[in-house]
Amino acid sequence: MxxxxxxxxxxxxxxxxxxxxxxxxxxxxxxxxxxxxxxxxxxxxxxxxxxxxxxxxxxxxxxxxxxxxxxxxxxxxxxxxxxxxxxxxxxxxxxxxxxxxxxxxxxxxxxxxxxxxxxxxxxxxxxxxxxxxxxxxxxxxxxxxxxxxxxxxxxTTGVSLHKRGYRPVAGKAPIAENLAAALIMLTPWRKDRILVDPFCGSGTFPIEAAMIAANIAPGMNRSFTAETWANIIAKKAWYEAVNEAADLIDDDIETDIQGYDADGSVLRAARRNAEEAGVGHLIHFQQREVKDLSHPKKYGFIITNPPYGERLEEKEALPKLYKEFGEAFKKLDSWSAYMITSYEEAERYFGRKADKNRKIYNGMLRTYFYQFQGPKPPRKSAK
Incomplete structure (x- = not known):
């Protein structure tokens, strides 16, 4: 073999x-x-x-x-x-x-x-x-x-790989961990850049970003079906892979990763999840409405999963919510925004046509990953 x-x-x-x-x-x-x-x-x-x-x-x-x-x-x-x-x-x-x-x-x-x-x-x-x-x-x-x-x-896996083990508590309509990671990796965001999720819910986007920044392998703290296949693969191979992952972790870094949500109870869950993932010290969570979204620095990234309005009573609130989101984003000079949503009127109420959008199936739900791209930051001059 x-x-x-x-x-x-x-x-x-x-x-x-x-x-x-x-x-x-x-x-x-x-x-x-x-x-x-x-x-x-x-x-x-x-x-x-x-x-x-x-x-x-x-x-x-x-x-x-x-x-x-x-x-x-x-x-x-x-x-x-x-x-x-x-x-x-x-x-x-x-x-x-x-x-x-x-x-x-x-x-x-x-x-x-x-x-x-x-x-x-x-x-x-x-x-x-x-x-x-x-x-x-x-x-x-x-x-x-x-x-x-x-x-x-x-x-060989068993329980799906999106189950990292850090999120026993999830908010409403949580995004799968592997989908969140993939969407972050589709953007030009890097660990030395600002990242804000204004609808962070149980914290998946900020946590996945922090794990990427700290080089924490997502499957380090869980088990897999094939670990018991002694007839095919030796236990030693699993230990070696875990040791390799442990050696690569670098969580002694400075990041500017923030998660906001209007609901204080889901933020408490997000903080617990971040601690469980080993990245609590790398993320700042804050209770804040999307209309109050702001940041003093330039060239940041918003990566988020705003409400889709799958239930009728929630759908009625979406025009106002997306409008407030769009107006707050306009004030963030030079920022880029990326959002995944199935809401058909997202661009209309956000107030701007996306530079790019990508069709992605979230389970059986067709969603779009809207990309509103800001300018690239100036190159740092070499000393």
């Missing part, structure tokens, strides 16, 4: 950010598709990818891919895959999720059931047993069907 193919799903529209992250880890990109990036690496790649990737949903170990237009084909081709190379005699295995796009086979429950039967039949023959105790480690399988091509992977 020198070079294995690993599959990292992500939010639709953010594949380029994930691709860049994977390349920075030193791995070769095999394929970029809608909502996922496939890359090649050794066994250590599963540890490093799970611990270091900020923008992925999870990491899958690719078992194989094939064409299937009928359930008979699906059964036979699944049965041909070398499951015994991955799943030991006592392993617990099931098809955790099946997704189908533009394929003749489209029923997730039928796909899951047929593939499990095929796996059982293969492993029964290989191990010479009729009954599987399934008392050992878990080997969940995930499958994608795209235009009748079936791609099969073992889920």
């Amino acid at each position: 020198d070079k294995i193919e690993w599959i990292a799903p992500c939010h639709f529209g953010l594949e380029s950010v994930l691709k860049r992250e994977i390349e920075q880890l030193g791995y070769e990109i095999a394929q970029v598709e809608d909502g996922r990036v496939t890359f090649r690496g050794g066994l250590e790649a599963v540890c490093r990818a799970n611990i270091f990737l900020r923008t992925a949903e999870r990491v899958l170990m690719k078992v194989g891919s094939f064409q299937a237009r009928t359930f008979d084909e699906l059964f036979e081709r699944t049965k041909e895959l070398p499951w015994e190379d991955y799943i030991p005699r006592d392993g617990k295995f099931w098809v955790a999720k099946a997704a189908s796009v533009k394929s003749k086979l489209f029923s997730p429950s039928d796909i899951q059931s047929i593939m499990k039967k095929a796996m059982v039949e293969r492993l029964r023959a290989k191990y010479g047993i009729k009954w599987f105790e399934e008392t050992g480690a878990s080997y969940p399988v995930r499958v994608f069907l795209m235009k009748d091509t079936v791609t099969v992977g073992l889920d």
Whole structure:
């Protein structure tokens, strides 16, 4: 298992950010598709990818891919895959999720059931047993069907990578941690620049920015399904990846990262979350209405997830809220603003057409990442 193919799903529209992250880890990109990036690496790649990737949903170990237009084909081709190379005699295995796009086979429950039967039949023959105790480690399988091509992977992650472990308390309509990180990484913001989130809620944007600034790997303080796969990867590889991440942390830095919200109770949660993430000392949280948004310095960044108004009574308040946000931003000379929202009238009430916008799916919700770009700061002259 020198070079294995690993599959990292992500939010639709953010594949380029994930691709860049994977390349920075030193791995070769095999394929970029809608909502996922496939890359090649050794066994250590599963540890490093799970611990270091900020923008992925999870990491899958690719078992194989094939064409299937009928359930008979699906059964036979699944049965041909070398499951015994991955799943030991006592392993617990099931098809955790099946997704189908533009394929003749489209029923997730039928796909899951047929593939499990095929796996059982293969492993029964290989191990010479009729009954599987399934008392050992878990080997969940995930499958994608795209235009009748079936791609099969073992889920090495378990609970999605957006669960960093620092946010047990979330406000209303929280943004996923990996989505927040990806949006920050889409902007030119760097750790020596000002960042303000005027609708910070439970603190996700400021916390993710502070973790990027301090080089804190997002998966350092959580566990992964593949940690128990002793038949595939040694525990030592996981310890080495965690030690690598610990050595890279630099939280003895000065930052200007601020989170504002009108709701004092969610700010208390945001402060707790920031402490839990180890970045409480790098963020200033303050109770403040968006109309009072201000900062004395130039060339700052606003990166935010304002209310979308998914409920009718909230929707009525949105014109005033976005108008106040736009008017406050006008006073911030030379600043840039980036906001993700599904609110169709965002630009109209903000009072300015975005320089760029990017369509991003937040789950099943279509949103836009509006980018209002300010001027670049002057270059610092060399002494």
